[in-house]
Amino acid sequence: MHLVKKIEIIANSFELSKILDGLDKSGVHGHAVIRNVAGKGLRGMAEDLDMTMLDNVYIIAFCMPEQIKPVVENIRPLLNKFGGTCYISDVMEIRSVKCVASL
Amino acid sequence: MHLVKKIEIIANSFELSKILDGLDKSGVHGHAVIRNVAGKGLRGMAEDLDMTMLDNVYIIAFCMPEQIKPVVENIRPLLNKFGGTCYISDVMEIRSVKCVASL
Amino acid sequence: MHLVKKIEIIANSFELSKILDGLDKSGVHGHAVIRNVAGKGLRGMAEDLDMTMLDNVYIIAFCMPEQIKPVVENIRPLLNKFGGTCYISDVMEIRSVKCVASL
Amino acid sequence: MDMNGNLIMSNILNPPVLFFFLGMTAVFVKSDLEIPAPVPKLLSLYLLFAIGFKGGVELIKSGVTQEVLLTLLAAMLMACFVPIYTFFILKLKLDTYDAAAIAATYGSISAVTFITASAFLTELGMDFDGYMVAALALMESPAIIVGLILVNLFTVDGKREFAWKEVLQEAFLNSSVFLLVGSLVIGFLTGEHGWQVLEPFTQGMFYGVLTFFLLDMGLVAARRIKDLQKTGIFLISFAILIPILNAGIGLLLAKLIGMSQGDALLFAVLCASASYIAVPAAMRLTVPEANPSLYVSTALAVTFPFNIIVGIPLYLYGINLLWR
Amino acid sequence: MDMNGNLIMSNILNPPVLFFFLGMTAVFVKSDLEIPAPVPKLLSLYLLFAIGFKGGVELIKSGVTQEVLLTLLAAMLMACFVPIYTFFILKLKLDTYDAAAIAATYGSISAVTFITASAFLTELGMDFDGYMVAALALMESPAIIVGLILVNLFTVDGKREFAWKEVLQEAFLNSSVFLLVGSLVIGFLTGEHGWQVLEPFTQGMFYGVLTFFLLDMGLVAARRIKDLQKTGIFLISFAILIPILNAGIGLLLAKLIGMSQGDALLFAVLCASASYIAVPAAMRLTVPEANPSLYVSTALAVTFPFNIIVGIPLYLYGINLLWR
Amino acid sequence: MDMNGNLIMSNILNPPVLFFFLGMTAVFVKSDLEIPAPVPKLLSLYLLFAIGFKGGVELIKSGVTQEVLLTLLAAMLMACFVPIYTFFILKLKLDTYDAAAIAATYGSISAVTFITASAFLTELGMDFDGYMVAALALMESPAIIVGLILVNLFTVDGKREFAWKEVLQEAFLNSSVFLLVGSLVIGFLTGEHGWQVLEPFTQGMFYGVLTFFLLDMGLVAARRIKDLQKTGIFLISFAILIPILNAGIGLLLAKLIGMSQGDALLFAVLCASASYIAVPAAMRLTVPEANPSLYVSTALAVTFPFNIIVGIPLYLYGINLLWR
């Protein structure tokens, strides 16, 4: 097992493609997306979900520690413009044939 | 980037409003909620999902470290009474115009 | 509060029962499952979701630190064969009547 | 017995019951068939909407007569009586919390069983009255309250603090009761005119949706069956015998107040059925000490299939005897 | 006034409107009734599909006459005029961003309000033309563009860089407009023959699905009502008075170009209604500075219920006066 | 050729095919139109339920004659022959794993293509037999087994341990096969009587649901098209030519055993179509070495649209020639 970084982003669903592009540009090509996330942030409730298209997505991406810097640079402007939050933490990856750290 | 705390709660969906109230009272106003979470805990499977209304929710909230104490005080009684689990970990927040740490 | 381990697994939905069996065998009996997770990994997009049955699940399980070793042993072969990723991190558990650490 | 056998066969050879079997079979042979959430919830909302609306439309035709009031009174009575008497039977083997929760489950009703019975009547060409839907709505909640009172009376920490407001809300405003009563009232208000415009939706598709829904119920019930091992023989017998007993009492009451045969069957089915949605939700909230897998599994994996497959034609057989 | 009262009553006693009330009531009494996602989205896709297809089939019958072109021209005109004049009213109290976003919301339309009005007409036995659906489609997008131009003109950092490509895409290819126009074109291409095979699906179930959908709209609208406290009396008055005004202008225009009564009602409803789906989505993307709870809540919690309950019969009353 | 052109046109001008185009267009113009999960799954369950049930009801009318048995035999034959011969073609360019997976995909069938063809026949007023649904069910699974045997024979690590129990389960009890066969049996058991009560649901809505579903299939197919770049010209040609070849073989066989024209079309379509649900799921499980984007994308983005748009009328043209 070895250390990798976990990126968690919660944002409005319309930002999704922009954020995934941002991750991709930063060299983070793997991700998982959970849709239909309700929530409350600084811009008020996102409760109507798919009715008013104001629902959130929860994006998880695991990457190598050195990729964090470009990710921050690419994602921060999006958060500043459209809202949403991004957090980074440490996790250990179980080595498998194809894993983040083996790339 | 600066340190904030991540709170993760998995509980039955009927506890949701009580838990969100508890977070709110503790000064944690932002949260994200994922519904329709299946699972198995100490009270058995939650598989029937929306059929028998025994499905779970997964609640994520990021907050300042000093808010953890009141959160624990407010949430623990709910977990003791109705079940569910609550975990806390460290994450780094990407500073954006409006972020937890900038409040 | 005391330290427990968080296991996160993202894998194709058809692996779900195998993975849950693996966790169970390792002594980890509690888990939560989020379905309909879209994503991109090394085997390409999982976008068609329930149409082509290539959607992912996101499995979360909290356990005692000493359970990690058997979990890795049981899960790694599945990841090697069918794909998917598994990560482990440290979290603090809020003690409640019935919690992982109280078992 | 021949007649009874015939009734069972003609019940079983109905698409809804056969699809219920198909769902159970899928679980037994480990097929990966599943009706993904939230489809089952959508179907059940539709069924409540359609049955409530139809009941309301027919209620305005029949009017609120003495017959109606007697029926509703009988319904109320059974909804209070059943949880009380079953509680004491259950106490023989279980602790107060579990006994009260299961008693409440059996005091309340299963709308799907009712709907399946009404579809069965329609097929046999037997009439029933729209106000039976009102009885259905009325019988859903009282058992929840009775159950809680029982817990209050029979637990040592006498002064258990219940959030009564919350309990009443859960009992009378939970989504099934609310939608059923709401649709009934709207059906009543819009009457024949409203019926005509909604007919292709509420009537035409009704039988098909019920069939599809029972496919899912079969899946859900069968998945619950493995829970039954832990439940023990006492509860399994309870889950079959008590419905028969309740149906019997219901039929006698129905005969007494002179219900029609169709109404009597529906009433018996209401008495015999157990709740696996509203009451479990309320019980987890208000009696968290009780074990959900006990009250959900007995209601869902034993009583529900029993009523759908054997109960409905059996009670009809009873009616044939009593009303002759 | 008596006539008007009658119209309101006969509108209110319709299942769709009553179920809208039921949804609102559920929120007020804190019932846990909810239509789980993504069912509301499915229902709204269905409604757009059905209304678009029907409109297309009828358009091929009527042909593209001068009448049609005049109607579409009037629609275009109102879609551009409304956001401009309301922007200046809103600027009196709000900043440019919020004013432009709300103006765009009211310049666009609500398909559900249109559909409810068309169901109301059908019940009253009043005819309307299929090409009104084309007007509906045409009025959805222009306000988004107008709103953005207003932001561009009235903010200090004059040279705001808009991703125009993205904006136009959002305006003209968002899922509602796309599905509506697509279904219209397909209806036009397949004509009477396509209509017959799809009829049980697009026509038979239509009224029922609308009813069910309005139940959900009631839930959504009522949940938004608490947001209104922060909105203030200015916006609430705006959200009632401007629709009436717009409907009035619409009716005069309709009279001028000689629309039929049914078409005039639909046109008035288009002018009076505000978008709570397409425009909010576009505004969050293009004017993130504006506060979504302002433009969503006024459109959804005030204007939408007002139009559904009071507006539709009120505008019909106006037609009765003007067309006499 | 004129006749063929006419057939293509009258096929293309059908609502289902036009909505399929609309879905593809939505992706090409980057509209955000989407049918949210799990709606597509619900629609496909409905279609299997309806077609299976109808097939069963009709099977009881026709009885199990020699004709039926011959048809099922032919179906079985093609389901085993196609994966074997295509495997060797594919091996020319691909490794064993990918070749076996793709071969299995083309040996199996696509229920939606079959259903679209049957809707097309209904519109043309051409009859077909209910037992073709049994052929459909029968042809879904064998290719999975054949594919695995091929992998076993042609990979170096000869003694690959397959969990055969799991494989057979996946092959014969996967949700599509299970629901289809189950509905067929239930239709057979309930017969005309069951048909009548379910008719508004299984028949009335059928065409509309198919249309709506094809809208989603258009979205899904078009999203897959970008994968085709990596696929290369060999596989794309394969995905068009092999279906035509298979349909041709199917037609000859059909002529040989004397099928009716309607049945022959359905049989040709079964031979020509490729599975993008059951087989891919089984292959990911049993041959994880194969690249899913190869076998899913060719089946979904090339063969499926080809069959829906060009294939069905083309095969009918062939029938016109052969049966003349």
Ligand SMILES: Nc1ncnc2c1ncn2[C@@H]1O[C@H](COP(=O)(O)O)[C@@H](O)[C@H]1O
């Ligand atoms: N402190 C927080 N913890 C968890 N989720 C949050 C938090 N703040 C915001 N969110 C999520 O991020 C979404 C957008 O936030 P915002 O841009 O602040 O409106 C919200 O709807 C929440 O789902």
Ligand SMILES: Nc1ncnc2c1ncn2[C@@H]1O[C@H](COP(=O)(O)O)[C@@H](O)[C@H]1O
């Ligand atoms: N150890 C665990 N890891 C992950 N999720 C858990 C764990 N224990 C319980 N849960 C989740 O919490 C829900 C309620 O747990 P319980 O109150 O123990 O029945 C379960 O249905 C699971 O979804």
Ligand SMILES: Nc1ncnc2c1ncn2[C@@H]1O[C@H](COP(=O)(O)O)[C@@H](O)[C@H]1O
């Ligand atoms: N680096 C990553 N970060 C987050 N999720 C991932 C990552 N890599 C793979 N996944 C998820 O795991 C699934 C299976 O991955 P794979 O086996 O590599 O195709 C993908 O569809 C993603 O949802």
Ligand code: NA
């Ligand atoms: Na009962």
Ligand code: NA
């Ligand atoms: Na407007």
Ligand code: NA
């Ligand atoms: Na084939």
